[in-house]
Amino acid sequence: MAKRIEVKDLDIYYDKFLAVQGVSMTIQPRSVTALIGPSGCGKSTFLRTLNRMHELVPGARVDGKVFMDDQDLYANGVDPVKVRSQIGMVFQRPNPFPTMSIYDNVAAGLKLNSKRLKRSELDDIVERSLRAANLWEEVKDRLPKPGSGLSGGQQQRLCIARAIAVQPDVLLMDEPCSALDPISTQAIEDLMLELKERYTIVIVTHNMQQAARVSDVTGFFNLRGVGQPGELVEIDETTKIFSTPSKKATEDYISGRFG
Amino acid sequence: MALSTERPSPRRVPQRPGDRIFSGFSTGAGVLILVALAGVAAFLLVEAWPSLTAPAEDISGGEGLVLYVWPLLFGTLISAVFALVIAAPLAVAIALFITYYAPRRLAQALGYLIDLLAAVPSIIYGLWGFQQLAPLTVDPTTWLSENLGFLPFFAGPPSATGRTMFVAIIVLAVMILPIITAVVREAFRQTPRLHEEASLALGATRWEMIRMAVLPFGRSSIVGASMLGLGRALGETMAVAIVLSVSGGVTFNLIGSGNPSTIAANIALQFPESTGLQVNTLIASGLVLFAITLVVNMAARAVINRRKEFSGAN
Ligand SMILES: Nc1ncnc2c1ncn2[C@@H]1O[C@H](COP(=O)(O)OP(=O)(O)O)[C@@H](O)[C@H]1O
Ligand SMILES: [Mg+2]
Numbered sequence: 001m002a003k004r005i006e007v008k009d010l011d012i013y014y015d016k017f018l019a020v021q022g023v024s025m026t027i028q029p030r031s032v033t034a035l036i037g038p039s040g041c042g043k044s045t046f047l048r049t050l051n052r053m054h055e056l057v058p059g060a061r062v063d064g065k066v067f068m069d070d071q072d073l074y075a076n077g078v079d080p081v082k083v084r085s086q087i088g089m090v091f092q093r094p095n096p097f098p099t100m101s102i103y104d105n106v107a108a109g110l111k112l113n114s115k116r117l118k119r120s121e122l123d124d125i126v127e128r129s130l131r132a133a134n135l136w137e138e139v140k141d142r143l144p145k146p147g148s149g150l151s152g153g154q155q156q157r158l159c160i161a162r163a164i165a166v167q168p169d170v171l172l173m174d175e176p177c178s179a180l181d182p183i184s185t186q187a188i189e190d191l192m193l194e195l196k197e198r199y200t201i202v203i204v205t206h207n208m209q210q211a212a213r214v215s216d217v218t219g220f221f222n223l224r225g226v227g228q229p230g231e232l233v234e235i236d237e238t239t240k241i242f243s244t245p246s247k248k249a250t251e252d253y254i255s256g257r258f259g
Numbered sequence: 260m261a262l263s264t265e266r267p268s269p270r271r272v273p274q275r276p277g278d279r280i281f282s283g284f285s286t287g288a289g290v291l292i293l294v295a296l297a298g299v300a301a302f303l304l305v306e307a308w309p310s311l312t313a314p315a316e317d318i319s320g321g322e323g324l325v326l327y328v329w330p331l332l333f334g335t336l337i338s339a340v341f342a343l344v345i346a347a348p349l350a351v352a353i354a355l356f357i358t359y360y361a362p363r364r365l366a367q368a369l370g371y372l373i374d375l376l377a378a379v380p381s382i383i384y385g386l387w388g389f390q391q392l393a394p395l396t397v398d399p400t401t402w403l404s405e406n407l408g409f410l411p412f413f414a415g416p417p418s419a420t421g422r423t424m425f426v427a428i429i430v431l432a433v434m435i436l437p438i439i440t441a442v443v444r445e446a447f448r449q450t451p452r453l454h455e456e457a458s459l460a461l462g463a464t465r466w467e468m469i470r471m472a473v474l475p476f477g478r479s480s481i482v483g484a485s486m487l488g489l490g491r492a493l494g495e496t497m498a499v500a501i502v503l504s505v506s507g508g509v510t511f512n513l514i515g516s517g518n519p520s521t522i523a524a525n526i527a528l529q530f531p532e533s534t535g536l537q538v539n540t541l542i543a544s545g546l547v548l549f550a551i552t553l554v555v556n557m558a559a560r561a562v563i564n565r566r567k568e569f570s571g572a573n
Binding site: 051089091093099163166 | 456459
């Protein structure tokens with residue numbers, strides 16, 4: 001079920017390079033939180049620390065705390081594999097497994113950690129997840145076909161179905177629409193509004209209209225300066241950020257005057 | 260509105276000289292390969308023909324062509340297939356270790372070593388097998404025949420020199436291991452980061468990621484590399500000729516002293532002293548080897564194509 005995320009004074013490193021500095025924020029459950037900002041300011045990097053994907057890069061590490069409800073995600077003894085199974089992720093480019101059928105793609109996460117499910121249970125979950133991702137009607141007749149045969153937008157919804165099939169507590173999305181056409185983008189945005197009833201959603205987007213359309217809260221990231229780490233400039237209700245932001249940098253960015 | 264009965268004429272696309280030269284060049288290369296293949300097949304057929312039609316008692320061994328070639332074919336297949344059975348899983352394991360488990364320094368060194376081993380001429384492996392490995396296997400094979408003698412492969416009695424099919428198989432396996440490893444490793448290295456991350460983000464362990472994203476993606480390369488290795492093992496001449504002490508016919512006993520030879524090794528050993536029909540007979544056995552290699556390659560292609568739409572190439 002949807003959980004709250006609390007980040008406390010997080011510094012994020014690639015080896016010796018400090019990419020993001022001093023981020024603190026609270027992400028509310030059953031809401032969409034959008035992260036915006038110029039490219040290279042560390043939005044993806046920050047997002048990937050929330051499910052401990054960041055540390056997969058050799059030398060990458062963090063300093064600070066991330067809590068999911070009361071669980072300290074970076075405490076000693078916490079298994080990053082377990083964290084990732086509780087926090088789903090959708091990537092910029094749709095990445096269904098090309099060697100698997102549509103069905104197996106959705107079921108992929110359910111077969112991990114030697115979980116054994118009956119075929120009928122699996123069928124149920126696959127259908128439920130595909131319905132939740134608004135994809136069921138389009139693919140129900142071709143579940144054994146490869147997922148790579150779908151359109152880009154369908155593939156991205158397949159990836160969302162795959163992510164929610166394991167019933168995560170949080171769903172992270174890194175520019176999920178940036179490779180999609182407007183119609184597919186619309187479909188995914190509608191989907192986000194439905195999914196936030198049940199999940200905590202964090203979305204990185206370079207599209208400010210999108211942030212305004214789908215999110216409840218918006219955080220603005222920016223580089224502190226040339227050659228300096230990225231930082232969270234401010235985070236507030238989306239309506240407030242887009243009407244009366246409290247920082248000048250935010251106002252410049254959302255009004256297109258920037259740099 | 261009247262329908263035009265004229266067919267629209269296909270639109271002429273202006274041709275660029277570069278395109279035309281390249282297209283001509285690649286077509287020519289393709290045709291050349293086919294011509295060479297047909298030429299080899301025709302040569303083998305023509306030269307083998309006298310032995311195909313000769314009376315049985317005139318063939319070396321005096322029992323006809325089929326009984327002459329069959330033990331050789333058997334020896335070829337059993338040595339090559341067992342060598343592949345040993346080498347292929349090992350190669351995949353090594354490639355996985357290098358790509359996903361070894362620290363970067365070690366991985367680099369290992370990768371370099373593998374490439375180096377792939378370039379060692381086969382006669383070196385043959386000498387090593389004959390000089391070093393064969394004597395070393397005498398004790399272990401004795402143990403095998405005493406304890407696992409119920410398996411036909413280890414029936415014994417064990418050879419006293421160690422120049423057995425067992426050693427030939429190990430030498431072949433070691434010989435084809437580097438090339439299979441090198442090809443498979445290259446394929447693993449090209450597993451899209453995107454798919455690795457997809458599985459990791461679902462909560463896959465590293466091994467689960469390998470099973471989900473890496474192995475299926477590398478599957479056709481594994482098959483291809485294995486066939487490359489099998490082809491080498493089938494055709495390997497010098498290493499087998501040096502290692503194997505030949506005297507027997509068809510047997511599954513890998514550790515005895517009576518071993519069948521292989522087609523390639525037999526040709527190399529017999530050719531210098533052969534004349535007339537004997538030469539034709541050797542060439543007929545070569546024709547069989549040629550056919551086997553073609554079949555193996557086509558089978559590999561079929562395996563790769565069977566699940567083409569799932570290959571990730573689209
Ligand atoms: N794998 C990596 N190794 C080293 N540095 C990286 C890596 N990925 C991103 N960075 C650096 O971290 C900074 C933030 O990048 P990123 O998080 O991708 O920004 P955004 O998503 O906001 O465009 C950039 O300076 C980028 O060069
Ligand atoms: Mg990014």
